[in-house]
Amino acid sequence: MSRPKIAVLATLDSKDDAARFTCGVLRDAGAEPWVMDLSLRPHDNAGADIGGAALAKASGVTWEELAAMERSQAAETMIAGGTKSLLQKFETGDLSGVIGVGGANGSTVFCAMMRALPSLFPKVMVTPVAATAAVQWYVAESDIAMFPTIGDIVLNRITKAVMENAAFAVTGMATSWDKRRIRTEDHQPLIGVSSFGNLQKSVDRITKWLEARGYEVMHFHASGPGGKALENLAGQGELTGVIDLTTSELTDLLTGGVYSAGDGRLRSAGAAGIPQVVVPGAIDHTNWWVGECPERYKSREFYQYNVEILLMRTNAEEMAALGQMMAERLNDAKGPVTVMIPTQGFSQHIIRETQDIDGNAIGSWLQPETDQAFTDTMRQHLTHGRIVELDFHINDHEFADACVEELMKSLEP
Template sequence: MPTVVLVGTLDTKGAEYGYVRDRLRAAGCEVILVDAGVLGEPLITPDISRAEVARAAGTTIEALVAQADRGTAIETMARGATQIVRTLFQQGKLHGILGLGGSGGSALVTAAMRALPIGVPKLMVSTLAAGDTRPYIGVSDIALLYPVVDIAGLNRLSEQILANAAGAIAGMAQAYEQYRPPQTAKPLIGATMFGVTTPCVTAARQRLEELGYEVLVFHATGTGGRAMEALVTGGFLAGVLDITTTELADELVGGVLSAGPERLEAAGAMGIPQVVSLGALDMVNFGPIDTVPERFRHRRLYKHNPTVTLMRTTPEECAELGRIIAQKLNQARGPVVVFIPKRGVSAIATEGGPFYDPDADQALFTALKAHLRPDIPVEEWDTDINDPAFARAMAERLAALIEAQAPGGWRA
């Protein structure tokens, strides 16, 4: 029987949590109810009290009440709830976790969720689910459900949505408890992809799979890049095929898909092999065309679809990107090889395409080579990035780097 952990502020949302608990029990789940509220006494009896949560954070509930600082209380109880949740998981008493809340509750509960491994079912019913969800999800696999109405009492609409949430986490928890991952000795590779580099990544992935590797493909949307780098830092990946480094352009110019200033640094810091290319550095990403900042309205824009507008990077920006990439790769403690596709870094940057700009591309290539450490190999191909031969060559080079680094090879 799977166990679902409910974490929430029972001083304000006791009735809602009680309703979800009953639905979960009816669905055949054990339930552990954790109270992370501070303002008042819980409206229903928890299994783990708010005093225990506060102690797990290194304080007391009385001290938090005396402070009368809601922000500090939420942050402190989030730390305590995180410790409680980790312990329950380590004890085998957590097969899924569910929370309900607004901004404060969402911040508190999702902090605990993010501490759990990827794959553990996590569902947050949040009134913030329709806005900017990055602060809550981070690089975790948290599922968000928008409740339509505020979580403030039970009514025919909220009951249905909460019943759906209970059913969803019950099903996920049961699947998680029963699933046994296949035992495999295949090393994991991380690869980055965008729509305009999909043919390249697909061909490279297929070649790596033929060579005995398992490939995790990350969509280079900011979150994807951060997720891959988190797995690198966690020691999960044997190598990185960083074909699509486009997130660096968004970070430099001010697009909406930046992965942060540390992008392209984790593999080097961990010393694992990496093959790097320049995929989609011809573009910066924005939302619908009317959301493009005024200062960029005169630039070369391309309506990728109704919700995505692309902006061509200039020669000056490309030169700076080349310098940035070189500086990051120069710090690498492990093997690095750079592949340059001279006839276009994306599907729309080839001759005749809307972002075809040989001067900008050349500025990128020249700056990269000029600032790169002399011992880092650079392979220049007279193809575009989506040429199958180019893709297979990158895959085979990465496999060779991994085999050379691991004594006896990964399959010894």
């Protein structure tokens, strides 16, 4: 097998030494580096396989025009040209991995480019920002492996060790990627299931029956990144079907909660024509960090789930809005859609008492009339697919079994 070719993303005007060191380690590890210089300004350092002039041209401007831009605009332009060039290299099969070495600005550019590559393709970022709370912003829904440099990117025995680890890691990943590309083994079809801890009984039951029927199952925890990953893999054609049991990220999108997966939720599987069974699982609450609920919501009903998470009970107006939002997204689907509604409750929290913001008990989480607003609005707006109401709780095994059987109608008619 030939040496895997690995793209090295760097700004040679400021990180020339680090880029050269990384390239040397890659060669020692058995890889062939291909250097992309994403510097935003002209400089005299050589050594790039593709540099600013070519990348600017790929984004539709001259190198002189890019260099004259304000820094943030120049970065966006370089991201466009760099992504186009990187994808061209990938699509020809001439690339087996990518590694970036940079600080905060470099990481913004490099990670944006890496996010355009498909899941499972080797992506490694060596950066001091890997140790910050902002890491989720850089990684988003992708599978970039982040290596914290411990110190800033200046060559010394500590940072060299980090770069060596990262370079050998991406070489190993790239070698594995190349082997997978030429393998001809058949895989079991993969079903995506969105999950949450308070729906675990149903998740486990669904998984058991899908696996018994010969499917692989992948769970996506509905805390934001999970929903993004589900949409990402569905859009890439990795999923054969979806049981979207936990659509609560849409509640957080509606209200501004901390577990939103963004506006792309409940879109990609439909666009790809993948069969979907969709459930209003856990849409009966918004997630807030304890102590950070916005002032406008403090008169609402709550339940403190743990030391970090405060749950806010969804009201009837929000339930109606969610019914319309979900229906409109599902109407755009190109494949089969069934909305399964458990009339005895959308989450395990029906056994809880609601509380005011200070923790005083004020009522019951079980509010059938509130939840009915979702069902009524869904019926008004859904024009593609069908709605099935079942007189069970979402965690009842009868409901979980029905979800599997409904998906099988599309996959095994």
